[in-house]
Amino acid sequence: MVTVTSPAPQQGAVAAAAPVPRRGAHRWVSRFTPWLFLVVPLAFLVVFTYVPVVNMFWYSFTSWDGIDPVKEPVGWRNYVEIFTRPEIFRVFLVSLYYLVGAALQLVLALYFATLLSFNTRFRNFFKGIIFFPYLINGVAIGLVFLYFFRPGGTLDATLAAFGVTEPPMWLGDPSLVNVSLAATSVWRYMGLNFVLFLGAIQSIPNELYEAADLDGASSWQKFRYIIAPGIKQIIGLSVILAISGALSVFEIPFIMTGGANGSMTFVIQTVNTAFTFSRVGLASAMAVVLLVIVLVITWVQRRIVPDERGDLS
Amino acid sequence: MKWLASAHAVGGQEPRVDDDKVNDDESEKIEMAKTHILRVVGIGAAAALVLGACSGGSTGTGESDDGSISGSITVLTNRTDIVDSVFEDYAERFREVHPDVEVAFEPVTDYEGDVSIRLNTRDYGDVLLIPNTITKDQLPTFFEPLGTVEELEKTYRFVQEQAFGGDGYGIAITGNAQGLVVNTAVWEAAGISEPPATPEDFLDALEAIEQETDAIPYYTNYADGWPLSQWQGNRGTIAGTETENLLAASEAPWTPGEEMHELDSLLYEIVSRGLAEPDPTTTNWEESKNLLGSGQVATMVLGSWAVTQMRDAAEAAGGSPEDIAYWPLPFQTDGTFRSVVGGDYKNAVSIHSENKPAARAWVEWFATESGYAESEGGLSPTVGSELPDTLAAFEPLGVELVEITPAPEGEEGLLSDIYNTAEIDLWGNVYRQRLIDIARGAADGDMDTYFDELNDRWGAARAGVTG
Numbered sequence A: 001m002v003t004v005t006s007p008a009p010q011q012g013a014v015a016a017a018a019p020v021p022r023r024g025a026h027r028w029v030s031r032f033t034p035w036l037f038l039v040v041p042l043a044f045l046v047v048f049t050y051v052p053v054v055n056m057f058w059y060s061f062t063s064w065d066g067i068d069p070v071k072e073p074v075g076w077r078n079y080v081e082i083f084t085r086p087e088i089f090r091v092f093l094v095s096l097y098y099l100v101g102a103a104l105q106l107v108l109a110l111y112f113a114t115l116l117s118f119n120t121r122f123r124n125f126f127k128g129i130i131f132f133p134y135l136i137n138g139v140a141i142g143l144v145f146l147y148f149f150r151p152g153g154t155l156d157a158t159l160a161a162f163g164v165t166e167p168p169m170w171l172g173d174p175s176l177v178n179v180s181l182a183a184t185s186v187w188r189y190m191g192l193n194f195v196l197f198l199g200a201i202q203s204i205p206n207e208l209y210e211a212a213d214l215d216g217a218s219s220w221q222k223f224r225y226i227i228a229p230g231i232k233q234i235i236g237l238s239v240i241l242a243i244s245g246a247l248s249v250f251e252i253p254f255i256m257t258g259g260a261n262g263s264m265t266f267v268i269q270t271v272n273t274a275f276t277f278s279r280v281g282l283a284s285a286m287a288v289v290l291l292v293i294v295l296v297i298t299w300v301q302r303r304i305v306p307d308e309r310g311d312l313s
Numbered sequence B: 001m002k003w004l005a006s007a008h009a010v011g012g013q014e015p016r017v018d019d020d021k022v023n024d025d026e027s028e029k030i031e032m033a034k035t036h037i038l039r040v041v042g043i044g045a046a047a048a049l050v051l052g053a054c055s056g057g058s059t060g061t062g063e064s065d066d067g068s069i070s071g072s073i074t075v076l077t078n079r080t081d082i083v084d085s086v087f088e089d090y091a092e093r094f095r096e097v098h099p100d101v102e103v104a105f106e107p108v109t110d111y112e113g114d115v116s117i118r119l120n121t122r123d124y125g126d127v128l129l130i131p132n133t134i135t136k137d138q139l140p141t142f143f144e145p146l147g148t149v150e151e152l153e154k155t156y157r158f159v160q161e162q163a164f165g166g167d168g169y170g171i172a173i174t175g176n177a178q179g180l181v182v183n184t185a186v187w188e189a190a191g192i193s194e195p196p197a198t199p200e201d202f203l204d205a206l207e208a209i210e211q212e213t214d215a216i217p218y219y220t221n222y223a224d225g226w227p228l229s230q231w232q233g234n235r236g237t238i239a240g241t242e243t244e245n246l247l248a249a250s251e252a253p254w255t256p257g258e259e260m261h262e263l264d265s266l267l268y269e270i271v272s273r274g275l276a277e278p279d280p281t282t283t284n285w286e287e288s289k290n291l292l293g294s295g296q297v298a299t300m301v302l303g304s305w306a307v308t309q310m311r312d313a314a315e316a317a318g319g320s321p322e323d324i325a326y327w328p329l330p331f332q333t334d335g336t337f338r339s340v341v342g343g344d345y346k347n348a349v350s351i352h353s354e355n356k357p358a359a360r361a362w363v364e365w366f367a368t369e370s371g372y373a374e375s376e377g378g379l380s381p382t383v384g385s386e387l388p389d390t391l392a393a394f395e396p397l398g399v400e401l402v403e404i405t406p407a408p409e410g411e412e413g414l415l416s417d418i419y420n421t422a423e424i425d426l427w428g429n430v431y432r433q434r435l436i437d438i439a440r441g442a443a444d445g446d447m448d449t450y451f452d453e454l455n456d457r458w459g460a461a462r463a464g465v466t467g
Helices: A008-017 A019-059 A077-084 A086-090 A092-117 A123-135 A138-149 A154-161 A177-202 A206-214 A219-230 A232-247 A251-256 A266-276 A280-304 B003-007 B019-024 B029-052 B086-097 B111-118 B136-142 B149-153 B184-189 B199-212 B226-233 B243-249 B259-272 B285-293 B306-316 B356-368 B414-422 B430-439 B447-466
Strands: B071-077 B101-107 B127-129 B175-183 B216-218 B297-303 B324-327 B336-343 B346-349 B400-403
Touching: A019 A280, A077 A280, A086 A092, A092 A123, A092 A177, A092 A219, A092 A232, A123 A177, A138 A154, A138 A177, A138 A251, A177 A219, A177 A232, A177 A251, A206 A219, A219 A232, A232 A280, A251 A266, A266 A280, B071 B111, B071 B356, B086 B101, B086 B356, B101 B356, B111 B127, B127 B356, B175 B184, B175 B226, B175 B285, B175 B306, B184 B199, B184 B297, B199 B216, B199 B259, B199 B297, B226 B259, B226 B297, B226 B430, B243 B259, B243 B414, B259 B430, B259 B447, B285 B297, B285 B306, B297 B306, B306 B324, B346 B356, B414 B447, B430 B447
Parallel strands: B071 B101, B071 B127, B216 B297, B336 B400
Antiparallel strands: B127 B346, B175 B297, B175 B324, B175 B336
């Protein structure tokens, strides 16, 4: 700001008077300017992400209860326990519901993004509607949907208007609870995928569409041969996010059911282990295992779908 | 307080009656859930902060030459709802006695979660409530001894609950009894005006309420979770003062005749006979107060701290506060009802406090002079005081009050080690939620298979812990 407001001639005069040191300082400054901007975010990243993760690895080799000043090292015992207790892994079956939900979510998001990237009536309105849920706090969503799903709640009242008189218990029925929760999750996160897809689609040069129009391409052909290849990378990224999200789903089931009634997920189980059973060591090991699983899945996914640049030519 | 604390009565706390109090605050579910999530994030973050934490803390002079105390103290409290009103009055009145002491309050919304993490630093106020996650052998690490148990017991009740090695570390802020909160208007509409004396009579009474009235006979508060731990507060109603030592010594607590079996099978029967709310997964604590207050629900198992809140709710719903009464559980020993009494949270002095005399003065003043216990409808923490009017029904029934004997020296952590290792959260909600799921047919198995499973896990954990 200061340099901008200072009079131009004077600046030139200073530069002329002492060109050599000034230029050296300039080079020094320009080399470090990016780092200067990065100091604050990097500090946050290190303090709030990397240091805790390193600590988590250390805790996972102890029997720490979360409070005791002494952390007793126990070697690999926590990991052995995780892999010798089938019930710890059984909860990953619940993730399948969210995985199916995530697939549905990607398809819907892609569909709406494509639709709304063309000239549709009220397109900005619809964009807002679809993205809005993502802006709402997850806790608020959990509570709203708790009222939505309860007996005689919003959903039942709506269904009653269509003549459904005996709706099931959406959260009380163990065969439905995960479907209800996954649907809530789809409602919430579709907006994010939608915006990612929409942004990618809009970065495709307009001339391609014009050329396609001249060639008489249909909407499907435009999607198949222009849009899909053009946003391949972002689709790949979304798939990774969806898979890791399905494995580590937490917020919505935690707030709505607390993991009760067969809706326990791996992360809720980890939280219970740490804070209900005071076994922070074991819980840290569970968190490490989840991290490794997500990394492995990401790696496999990258091998299957290599990261090539989107190619429209 | 909160459903949270509750809620999540987090932690392998020592089983104590006060867990409930934690819950009774008006804290909101949202806050709770939020803080819970934050806490997860916080595990790591807090750890990170510990590395950089230096010794902060208050400054002051402590005891001056003439024996009067001075300095400034910070008091942590879970009562976020009244910290700016009632607590300010307390500070004002305290200043009249100790003019040189400055008292500042620090309200903590998710008290259990936040404070137990803060104990890893040296900066956790001068006076604080001992979190339930602290085991007794950890007390000397974090808190200043207030005197020998013998000495303290001349003035205060419930000292044993936070004592270690013969020293007392905390003084209760109030005390609670355990039993049933009932809406007597609904019970009378079903023709019952006396507390049932056996589980069978109790279940029959609930059936009568189901048939004669529109009310839901029993409300589990399953979704919030922590109200289920209120059942555990009633241990001792059947087994007596030695209940915790008996439990720690038991190989299979869910065997017929054992206390855990009797309590949990009663809950199971209530649910399996359809006497509880139809969809337990969508219950709501705040709303349940209105339901009971307005007579749409007849009964809940809660600590006596709930009575004042339920009476307020009854009044707000246009009902009569007199309809809300507190009854003992339907178990009698030699023809006498019993109710477990215990201290709520205990005020303690931080071992890192720089104004220990002032902090201590606050702890004592709060228990003896503040009137907090009376205003909460709780049992006074001082020796020789009378029953509060919330427990009026106890007097004519001749209810015997039971105080739980603490574990003997050297075994203070045994019980919590067993249930944490077994991952049976006696003071949480997970295992009783599953019990209810099985009872209502939403999970596989029946009462016997589930109790067998619990016995197996308990036995294995116990063998591991003691072996």
